[in-house]
Each structure stands twice: as structure tokens, then as C-alpha cells.
Amino acid sequence: MDRYAMLTAFGQDRSGIVAALSEGLYQLGCNIEDTCMTRLRGEFAMMVMVRLPAALAPDQLAARLAPHTAPLGLTVLCREVPLQATALEPPSEKPIFMLSVYGADRPGIVAQVARAVADHDGNITDMNTRVVGATDRPVYVMILEIQLPAGRGPESLQEALDRLKPRLGVDITLRAIESVRF
């Protein structure tokens, strides 16, 4: 039976990290399944779902990768993923929304917006936040992708977000993303 591991790797960004990490996995007989990688300012961050060869236990993976990752100063963490969590998912039929939130930077923006989404049974499926703008006038920008339960309109979430706007001093736009299949 296949075993899977979730690997996270982070460290100061430089060229060659993805190459070193993926070469290490390849040489260990691991199969890279799904991957997500980004940079947070100068920090490299990557998550990889890996299918392991029979002879390699999930708790051995980080140590076996060390010859490839340690020279790059990468921190690597691994843990096993339950088999049922690795099944391919058909595209969701749930309505998708993009939520843009931006305003002067202040504590609590993410927490209160995410709470409003959760209280309306919304699932945050993707999230990016950045501090932008001039150094003396930082602006916080947050973009969320949200799925609401099937058949649920955005109206009550929209009302809750409208109430948050003056409290947080932010602008908020919720818009539907049309989902089509041809």
C-alpha cells in the first residue's frame, strides 16, 4: 500500500532550491504529487505531497534529504499523510468567491475577516496577504478564495463584511468567480 508524506521546506530564498529538493526526492525514489511554493519576501516556502518508496518511512524522509537540503540552509519537516487525504478530488461544485480586503495596516484584519467567513460556513481555499505601500504608510492587502456551501448565496456574508469595514477601516470586495466546464 502506498504511503504519503507532506513535506514543508523553508529557508532564505536563492536559486537552485527547488532543483536540489526535487533531485533529492527523485534519488530517494519519492514521487512528487502535488506542490505549492511561494516566496514570502526573501523567504522561500514550499509544501510538497510525496508518495514514498516502500523502503522509506515518513519519519526518515527529512534526514535522508539533508545531504541535499542542508547546504542550502533549508529547514525541512515531514509527516505522514493519511491515505484518504491523498485521494484526487473532483472539481467542487460549490460556488467560488474572491474576497479582496485592503486598508491601513492594523492588527486583527485577518482574524476578524476569517472569523466572518467561518461563521458563514465559508471555506478559505486559498489565501495571500501582503504589506505594501510606503514604509511610513503601510497598506495591508489580503486576497482570499472562498467556497460557500452549495446553494448558499453570498448575501449574509456580504452583510457581515460590510459591518466589518468601518470597524477595521478597510475596503472589502466580495465577488463571484464563475465556474464553467466545457
Add this chain to the structure above:
Amino acid sequence: MAVHPILLYPESLLKSPAASLSLSDPSLPSLIQDMVDTLDDSPGVALAAPQIGYSVNLILVDVARKKGERGHGQVLLINSRILHQNGLRIVREGCLSVPDYTGNVRRYEQTVVEGTTPDGRVVILTTSGFEALAFQHEIDHLGGILFLDRIESLSTDLFRRRAGPS
């Protein structure tokens, strides 16, 4: 008359540009019937001939198959092409030939399409909304283009930064 299986990527034909089609091609009537039968048997609203194994410039769009949509009804076009499009938008798109995956692609709200109907009339259709998306997707198939070729990384777009420290 036959329902064909819809080809799935990595079938190479899905990545090949389709050949133009002659109205006098003797195989055209049966191909058209097969397209109609296959779409009728599928959950979709549109089909391009390469998706059922014929690398020729023929599409079938019938957005009225989706509840609440009318558009131009059933449209069969030979040698179709996009003349003009307008109104960029991001759409989460999927394809019968690429199961279990959807991605955000950049499409247009309005699309003007030119093509020849099976009875030989050259038509120019102004389409919008869902129907415009369907034509863009199917005409892409005729060029060997899948929605995977058009995926936009939304976060990268939104947060593209200057290179180096600011």
C-alpha cells in the same frame, strides 16, 4: 450515428491544430451527427471535433443545454475563428478532456465568431457571457490549446512585485 468517447489528455490529437474542413467532404454529415450524438450523451454544452478524434475545424456549441442559458441555441460551425473579443475577465474553467482539474483562466465577456454553417452560410455571431466562454474554449481546441495553456496565477498577478528589495 454514434456516440464517441471524449478523448482525454494526454491524447496527442488534443494538442494538434485541426485542419480546415471542406463543405463537400463526404464524411461531414456523419461527423456532424456524431458530434450531436456525443454532446447529447455528455454533461457538457459544447464540443470540438478533435475531442472525439477528428482533427478538423468543426465545433458544436449549445448553451441552451444548461439551465437558464439560451444564447444562439445549437450552433454548428465549420472553419470557425474569433474575429473580435472584448471585456477581460477571470473564469474558473474545466474541460471534459482534462478531468478533475479546474484553473483560473483569462477570458473575454464578448466574443464575435465567424464560421460556416453546415448548409454553407457564412455567419458572424456576437456572443456574450457563458456562450462567449464556450466559443473561446472550443475554438481553442481547434488550435490544439487546452485551458491548461491559459492558466493564470492569480496571486502572482495581484502581487507582482519589483525585483529585489524595495
